Amino acid sequence: MTVYESIKRSIIHGEFPPKMRLTEEYLANKLQTSRTPIREALKQLESEGLTVSMKRGVRVRHFTKKDIQQIYDLRTLLEGYAAAQAAIHRTENDLENIRLANESYDQAIDSYIKNGETTIEDILEINHQFHNAVIQASQNQHVYSHISKVVVVPLIFRSFYWFNEEQLKHSLDAHKTLLKAIEEQDMERARVAMHEHIYHGRDEVLKQIDNIDAQYSDGEEIQ
Amino acid sequence: MTVYESIKRSIIHGEFPPKMRLTEEYLANKLQTSRTPIREALKQLESEGLTVSMKRGVRVRHFTKKDIQQIYDLRTLLEGYAAAQAAIHRTENDLENIRLANESYDQAIDSYIKNGETTIEDILEINHQFHNAVIQASQNQHVYSHISKVVVVPLIFRSFYWFNEEQLKHSLDAHKTLLKAIEEQDMERARVAMHEHIYHGRDEVLKQIDNIDAQYSDGEEIQ
């Protein structure tokens, strides 16, 4: 794992919480390396928006509720577009990949509900694979980099997630609707299916944020 | 000007042409600095997609015609969204900024046509200000970072641009239509106006690329 990936992981997993100051020496010590690779990694993280730098030093970015809303709006737009394009441009091979990811997702949720070995982390990962398969099928190489930027942020709130059986099944249904629309090359239905799917996720996350913690109100600004 | 800005500028202005290898020492020499700041800048540029790194070293990214098409599609999507949001959410202050930028644009084009002191570079800059004013009015802080990523790439082909009187006036009309839609809070008309505006630009750039140079065919891949 590179230095960059390691820091990113720590941010996403909440080990480095929002607003935490990241000094170079601290990170260098923690990751058993020198400051040079740390600085490079921090520059990358900053241009991806996961950190903010001030006159002196850099902090983990704090996202307000408003940020989450806006980021989800962009994600809806971008993934909706990807789904619509996938409906038109998908090859047979792409279709096969989406079907496979869909099956894995089906099984994972089944296993999770039946108290199998599957964890929430597994489900998130397989969900991610399904979405990636759709993006791949859109045949637009550039859309991926934009989507990955908006996908990461809500993961920071992962610890809040609470998936009940109903939500998971709802999500599975959404994937199936989407798959069908892409199979039938129905651009608009694909877009709408993706829109609804993501908006549903957005609502869930926002609800959780509201319930569990008040520190994400819009009042506070990113330092 | 920071090291990062300087390298970026050189890429955009074609001084560092596509596929050119950028060695750290060369850049350090050229910019009269050491390798450390150069490496940081290169990492940033890479995560913005302006360079590609190989096993050894980094090169200026080469964009094919297909890349340009896809990037313009994304720009259309994103700026169209920004325009629609601006129509709903713009404040009076935003409106004033857009109007001002529009006026500057009007004057600049007038001056350019009448062989005033205004250059194409000036017009590009003022056009940019107008678009930024619209993005600002959308009230979505995050959309800007995505748009700036897709706006930069076509600039690399700036040397191909050929603006005739007709095109400039067409562009000015488009801005005015957009401004009106935003004034009247007509979301859909704002979106459509922006879509058409950008698609027009896209067509022009693609036409120029076709005419002037054959090296951007899809066959070649980015090394």
Added chain:
DNA sequence: CCTGCATTCATTGTATACAAACAGAAATCA
């Protein structure tokens, strides 16, 4: 007690030395 200034400390910015890795040339052997 508060405000402005100076000193001190922590941390970042930059340069540079050295180690590691890769690419290309040269040499060796079949």
Added chain:
DNA sequence: TGATTTCTGTTTGTATACAATGAATGCAGG
């Protein structure tokens, strides 16, 4: 001759020393 290996030079990766710069602290004067 052609393939494979070894050697060599160039360029990147990492560590570290030192310089520069904010931030914090304390002190003096109003």
